[in-house]
Amino acid sequence: MKPPPLEAAGAVALPRPPLTHEDAKRSHDRRRVHRARTGGRRWHLLWLLVGPGILAMLGENDGPSMISYATTGATYGLGFFLPFIVLTFAMAVVCQEMSMRVGAVTHRGYGQLVLQRFGATWGWFAAGDLLFTNLVTLIAEFVAIRVGMAYFHLGAPLAAALGVVLVIFTLSGGRYWRWERIVLGMAVFNGLFIPAAILAKPHWGAVGHAFATFSPFPSGGFNTLLLLVASTIGATVTPWMIFFQQGASADKGMTPRDVRLGRVDTAVGGVLAAVFGCAALIAGAALAGHGGASIQGLAGAGFPAALRAVSGPAVGTIFALALIEAGAVAILTISASTGYAAGECIGVAHSFNNSPRRATLFYGANVGVALIAAAVILIPGAPLLSIALNANVLATVLLPVTLVFMIMLANDRHLMGDWVNRPAVNRIAVAIVGFISICGAAYGIDSFLQSTHVF
Amino acid sequence: MLHDDTISESQEDQDFYLEHDQFVIDKQRPVPRAHLSRRATVALWALRVFVVAVSAMVIYTFVTQIAH
Numbered sequence: 001m002k003p004p005p006l007e008a009a010g011a012v013a014l015p016r017p018p019l020t021h022e023d024a025k026r027s028h029d030r031r032r033v034h035r036a037r038t039g040g041r042r043w044h045l046l047w048l049l050v051g052p053g054i055l056a057m058l059g060e061n062d063g064p065s066m067i068s069y070a071t072t073g074a075t076y077g078l079g080f081f082l083p084f085i086v087l088t089f090a091m092a093v094v095c096q097e098m099s100m101r102v103g104a105v106t107h108r109g110y111g112q113l114v115l116q117r118f119g120a121t122w123g124w125f126a127a128g129d130l131l132f133t134n135l136v137t138l139i140a141e142f143v144a145i146r147v148g149m150a151y152f153h154l155g156a157p158l159a160a161a162l163g164v165v166l167v168i169f170t171l172s173g174g175r176y177w178r179w180e181r182i183v184l185g186m187a188v189f190n191g192l193f194i195p196a197a198i199l200a201k202p203h204w205g206a207v208g209h210a211f212a213t214f215s216p217f218p219s220g221g222f223n224t225l226l227l228l229v230a231s232t233i234g235a236t237v238t239p240w241m242i243f244f245q246q247g248a249s250a251d252k253g254m255t256p257r258d259v260r261l262g263r264v265d266t267a268v269g270g271v272l273a274a275v276f277g278c279a280a281l282i283a284g285a286a287l288a289g290h291g292g293a294s295i296q297g298l299a300g301a302g303f304p305a306a307l308r309a310v311s312g313p314a315v316g317t318i319f320a321l322a323l324i325e326a327g328a329v330a331i332l333t334i335s336a337s338t339g340y341a342a343g344e345c346i347g348v349a350h351s352f353n354n355s356p357r358r359a360t361l362f363y364g365a366n367v368g369v370a371l372i373a374a375a376v377i378l379i380p381g382a383p384l385l386s387i388a389l390n391a392n393v394l395a396t397v398l399l400p401v402t403l404v405f406m407i408m409l410a411n412d413r414h415l416m417g418d419w420v421n422r423p424a425v426n427r428i429a430v431a432i433v434g435f436i437s438i439c440g441a442a443y444g445i446d447s448f449l450q451s452t453h454v455f
Numbered sequence: 456m457l458h459d460d461t462i463s464e465s466q467e468d469q470d471f472y473l474e475h476d477q478f479v480i481d482k483q484r485p486v487p488r489a490h491l492s493r494r495a496t497v498a499l500w501a502l503r504v505f506v507v508a509v510s511a512m513v514i515y516t517f518v519t520q521i522a523h
Contacts, residue, residue, distance in 0.1 A: 020479045023471065030472035107477045108486075116485045125503065250482075255474055347483075383521050390517045397509045401502055415486065441509050448512035451519040 025353040026253040029177055033258070049258050050265040051180045052103075052248035055333055056096055056241045057089070057269030058187040061276050062330030063144020063323060064137065064391050066193065068231045069277050070284030070303050070319075076218040077288035078202065081232060082210040082278055088236035089274040091432045093266055094425065095403060098410040099242045100262040103249030105419045110246040111344035114405050117412065126405065127345045129398045130239050131369075133391070134338050137240065138373035140391040141334065143384040144327035146377050151304040151320035160374035162324075163331045167370045170332055171363055176251045176352035179336075187329045190276045192322035197279035199318065200286040200311040207282060223450055226443040227393065233439055234392030236273070237432075239402040240337040247340030251351050256419060283319055286311045331370055339366040397440040403433045 029048075036045040072081045099110060106113060111130075115123025146159040170182050209215070218225055245266075254262055287306050304323065308316025336352075342365035343350020349359035356363040376382065407429050410421045421429070475481070491499070 018480065019471070022479050023473060026477070027471045027473050034472050106486075107474070107482055113486065117487075117489045118491065119488065122499070253473065253477065255477070349479075386517065386520060390513065393513055394510060397513055398506055401499075401506055404499070404502060412489065414489070437505075441505070444509035444512040444516075447516040451516045 021355075021358070022349070022351050022353040025175060026251075026351075030253045033253075037257075046261055046264065049252075049254070049261045050268070051184060052245045052252060052254075053096060053100060053262065053265035053267075054269035054272065055180065055183055055187060055248065055329075056245040057092065057266070057273040058190045058276070059183075059244070059330050059333030060092070060236060060238060060241055061190050061273045061280075061326060062137070062141055062334075063147075063327035064140035064231075065234075065236070065277065066280040066323060066326045067140075067144060067147070067303065068228070068234075068392055069280040070287075072228050072232065073281040073284030074287040074303075074306075075224070075228070077216075077285045078206040078210045078282065079216040080210070080214050080218055081228070082207065082281060083214050084229075084232060085236070085277045085281065086211075086274045088233055089270045089277070091233075091435075092237045092241070092273075093270040094428050094432060095237055095406065096241060096245050096266045096270070097263055098406050098421065098425070098429070099246040100249050100254070100266055101259055101419055102406070102409050102416065103246035104254035104259050104262055105256050105417070106415050107250045107253075107255075108246075109250055109340050109344040109350065110243050110406070110409070111341045112347075113409055113415070115345055117409070117415070118405065122405065123345055126239075126402060127341050129402065130243055130341050131338065133238065133395045133398055134240055134334050134369060135373060136387070136391045136394055137238070138331060138334055138369055139376045140387055141327040141330045142373050142377040143387060144323045145331075146384070147302055148304065148320040148323035148327065150302060151308075151316060156378055160378055163328065164367070164370050164374050166328055167332060167335050167367055171352075171356070171366055174353065174355040176248075179352045180248070180252070183329060183332050186325065186332075189325040190272070190322070190329065192318050192325060193276045193279035193283060196307070196315050196318040196322060197282040199315045200283045200307065202282045202285060223443070223446050226439070226446055230396045230439050230443040231390075231392035233436055234394070234396035234399075236277075237399060237403075237436065238392075238395040239399055240334050240395075242402050242406055243341050244333055244337035247337065247344065247350070251340075251353065259419070280322075283307065283311075283315065286315070331373075335366045335370050338369045339363065341365075393440070393443060396436060397444055399440070400433050400437045403429070403436070407433070 033045065033048050036048055069081075069085065102113070103109065111123060111127055114126050142160060142163050145163055146156050149155075149159045149162075170179050173179065218228075249262065284303065287303075287310055304316045304320035307319050339362040340350050343359065343362040346361060348361050350362045351359060354362070377384070407421070407426065409415065411426065413420055
């Protein structure tokens, strides 16, 4: 089942290399996995191997995503978008499973493989797409923290500082394991959207009807509907997730023997993210009959304050805390994906198992993008909600290229050996690329024509 | 750069639980370049042009919305 060594694909064999501190730390983690596996401790083994999948999925349940879901609920109420969220996370699981599998089998990140396998042009395009969407998305994450903290009368500087301090704190320690466990611990609080939804007292019959029938289908402006469809897709499958999960799987030291539990990790992450995402929409739907469609983030009342007015202070407070958590976790995972991409494409050390001194670019990129994004939210009058929604749309538009290369890598027998995609996975993956391309293009073209007054 | 990061001989004596292609030095060896057919290359460029064009439309719309 193990793929042929890289020598079989033409690489040159070298004598046994000098061992690095990164090797030693990764080996330490792998020793625990080995002992759990040989000792038959299945739950402990699962505990050791979960991480990249859950973090990718809950990291994508980020600030702009939750604002997007709540906006959808506030605009259209309970209906089509509830099962649509579940559908998009099913798509995300298919895509993320491929990135986990490629990372575990090749031990290399997405950027590194695209650059080496398909050439510098495609590698740098991929890195450029990622950097651009990551910067925009990170700005949106700080927006989410700012929206959440504004509810507690805390200002933008504190929101910016919190995000940057979190990045620096989690990076200290020089261990992948430590970073992963801290962020996983924080990601648990993504579940705060569930009590927010329950306390908002939704009509559970309408929730069940929506899941059973994908209806009522939203009415209203076609362009607004396209925006929300595109941003909902962008809220579940994005370029950074591909870079992150493949890079993290390699950094964690996963191997082909771990793929089965890697799939469990990815699926559990997908289920949790779908449940929490639906909860955000259900909470937002409480505003549907109260002018929810007109909420404009900080320019208007903002979601937490509007929810407090409609559903009570507990809902507003929980929703505000959940938004802060969503933004904070995503800042950490998206910064990490930027660090992985920078290190992989430039060809320097890119692991949490290195110290900042040994992986300066990796750590610098992690902190640098967070600093830039933090600076943007301090600009007075910035259109924050618009940035949050358009960040997801941009991610949707740029995603097809990332996914096509992901599919090509997952089908590359030189790299993957017997671990290449099965035909059924390829059919689903190609359908996903087509669907996402059409949705992104429909919104882009329609909104462009409207803004140029052709229609 | 790698040589600054190597571990001591005493540490090297420990058992290592990594696969043969999982060591840092192994991961630094480039994988061979794949051969893309002409059709695949054209399709990839077409997709690239498509997403750049749609991205430009989205950004234009976003900037227009802000201006208004």
